Amino acid sequence: MTEYEAVIGLEVHAQIHTAAKMFCACPVLEDTGDLIPNISICPICTAQPGALPTINRRAVELALMTGLALNCTIPPFNRFARKSYFYPDLPKGYQISQYALPMAVDGGLEIETGQGRRRIGIRDVHLEEDTGKLAHVDGASLVDFNRAGVPLIEVVSQPDLRSAEEVVAYATHLRLIFVYLGINSGDMEKGVMRFEASVSVRPRGSDALNPRHEIKNLNSFRALARAVAYEIAWQTEVLERGGTVAQQTMGWDERTGRTTVQRSKEHAHDYRYFPEPDLPSLEVSREWVVQLARRLPELPAARRARFMAAYRLPSYDADVLVADKAAADTYERVLAHAPADPKIVANWVTGILFRLAKEAGRPVDALPVAPAALADVIAWVERGTITLATGREVLAEMVATGQSAAQIVAARGLAQMSDVESLRQVVEQVVAEHPAQAAEYLAGKQTVRDWLMGQVMRATRGRADPQMVRALLAEALESRHG
Numbered sequence: 482m483t484e485y486e487a488v489i490g491l492e493v494h495a496q497i498h499t500a501a502k503m504f505c506a507c508p509v510l511e512d513t514g515d516l517i518p519n520i521s522i523c524p525i526c527t528a529q530p531g532a533l534p535t536i537n538r539r540a541v542e543l544a545l546m547t548g549l550a551l552n553c554t555i556p557p558f559n560r561f562a563r564k565s566y567f568y569p570d571l572p573k574g575y576q577i578s579q580y581a582l583p584m585a586v587d588g589g590l591e592i593e594t595g596q597g598r599r600r601i602g603i604r605d606v607h608l609e610e611d612t613g614k615l616a617h618v619d620g621a622s623l624v625d626f627n628r629a630g631v632p633l634i635e636v637v638s639q640p641d642l643r644s645a646e647e648v649v650a651y652a653t654h655l656r657l658i659f660v661y662l663g664i665n666s667g668d669m670e671k672g673v674m675r676f677e678a679s680v681s682v683r684p685r686g687s688d689a690l691n692p693r694h695e696i697k698n699l700n701s702f703r704a705l706a707r708a709v710a711y712e713i714a715w716q717t718e719v720l721e722r723g724g725t726v727a728q729q730t731m732g733w734d735e736r737t738g739r740t741t742v743q744r745s746k747e748h749a750h751d752y753r754y755f756p757e758p759d760l761p762s763l764e765v766s767r768e769w770v771v772q773l774a775r776r777l778p779e780l781p782a783a784r785r786a787r788f789m790a791a792y793r794l795p796s797y798d799a800d801v802l803v804a805d806k807a808a809a810d811t812y813e814r815v816l817a818h819a820p821a822d823p824k825i826v827a828n829w830v831t832g833i834l835f836r837l838a839k840e841a842g843r844p845v846d847a848l849p850v851a852p853a854a855l856a857d858v859i860a861w862v863e864r865g866t867i868t869l870a871t872g873r874e875v876l877a878e879m880v881a882t883g884q885s886a887a888q889i890v891a892a893r894g895l896a897q898m899s900d901v902e903s904l905r906q907v908v909e910q911v912v913a914e915h916p917a918q919a920a921e922y923l924a925g926k927q928t929v930r931d932w933l934m935g936q937v938m939r940a941t942r943g944r945a946d947p948q949m950v951r952a953l954l955a956e957a958l959e960s961r962h963g
């Protein structure tokens with residue numbers, strides 16, 4: 482039986498959170514879901530007759546840097562183009578995009594998959610503007626132009642992806658690069674990234690490119706993975722039955738878990754692309770490219786490799802840290818105070834700190850915990866000044882109150898009880914309060930000892946050194962025997 486393989490290309494749109502929109506001075510407002518409509522608009526982004534666009538230099542720089550980060554070639558000049566189509570949230574009746582002469586071309590991005598490392602080709606990186614938004618209320622359609630003209634970077638891959646798993650690995654890596662470049666927050670729920678996948682299926686080993694289904698407007702990794710997997714399965718079944726797949730534009734229905742036909746046969750010429758006459762072509766000097774390359778931050782793949790080499794972190798820890806830029810930054814700031822072994826510090830950051838950040842609904846680096854303070858807490862636990870449980874409590878208290886670690890430890894008397902005499906008193910009191918359990922222990926029931934230990938730890942609010950408690954408890958119980 483013929484084996485089939487999928488051929489998948491991905492177009493990724495990422496909002497650029499510049500101060501101003503792409504072609505006017507209106508501020509880019511973050512989509513918080515409750516913004517008042519049409520408060521960031523002007524004659525340019527609402528397409529009043531005679532209004533002329535100007536190019537946002539910062540958006541161009543970020544698009545060029547994205548090209549460099551994706552190992553692309555930067556052509557010496559690029560040009561904006563009109564992409565004509567009618568939609569009520571597109572006030573000009575066309576979108577200013579780029580077509581024949583994009584910002585960057587011919588790059589590649591390495592992804593890690595279950596089958597190892599693969600390089601996915603990048604066809605081009607270009608700049609364009611976002612559309613407005615429609616809302617359908619009580620039989621009326623309302624339009625909000627706050628988003629109209631927000632700069633978008635579009636990254637177009639070659640059809641090199643072969644599975645839903647690879648598609649997600651690629652999109653995830655791309656998202657991280659955007660975050661590291663400071664293009665946007667990476668917050669998918671705020672719609673800062675959107676995907677379009679074109680999927681076709683062919684006999685394995687063939688190099689034919691069959692007509693493809695383009696799945697529009699996928700707004701989450703989950704939707705992306707499900708829609709691609711659905712299309713691969715559906716098209717494979719059609720081919721196995723001897724059928725053919727027609728080139729079509731599909732929509733994804735989250736509820737039914739199926740794609741549905743939106744339009745048939747859509748081609749580039751349908752958009753009547755032509756050079757934007759209101760904007761000059763952009764010259765990109767070699768000096769500018771060199772300057773931008775120097776300004777590139779350390780990218781996720783390089784940082785991951787460095788974390789593994791310099792800090793001897795297992796790949797899992799390196800992945801988890803690098804995937805959250807704020808956490809990786811915090812991690813390195815804590816390490817700068819050298820409180821402990823890098824792996825132990827990684828455990829603190831990816832363990833309790835992640836949990837506290839999640840509970841607070843804030844990024845790790847926005848918690849009121851100074852890296853030096855976290856380093857102190859870790860060092861105290863490592864030195865045995867406080868127990869691990871107390872260390873975690875102190876950290877939670879710091880997040881809740883904004884107080885320093887030293888203040889909390891002093892105010893609550895949390896330093897570990899390592900004074901033998903006071904600890905002996907607590908142990909003896911616990912044994913005296915539980916004569917039945919003490920007798921059971923002496924009759925040979927070892928598990929009761931752990932229960933009694935728990936009582937002591939509770940009485941000392943976790944401050945006691947467990948080893949010392951174990952010894953004192955044995956002593957106290959044996960002395961009863963004697």
Ligand code: ZN
Pocket residue numbers: 502505506507521522523524525526527630
């Ligand atoms: Zn405007």
Ligand code: MN
Pocket residue numbers: 494578609635
């Ligand atoms: Mn586009």
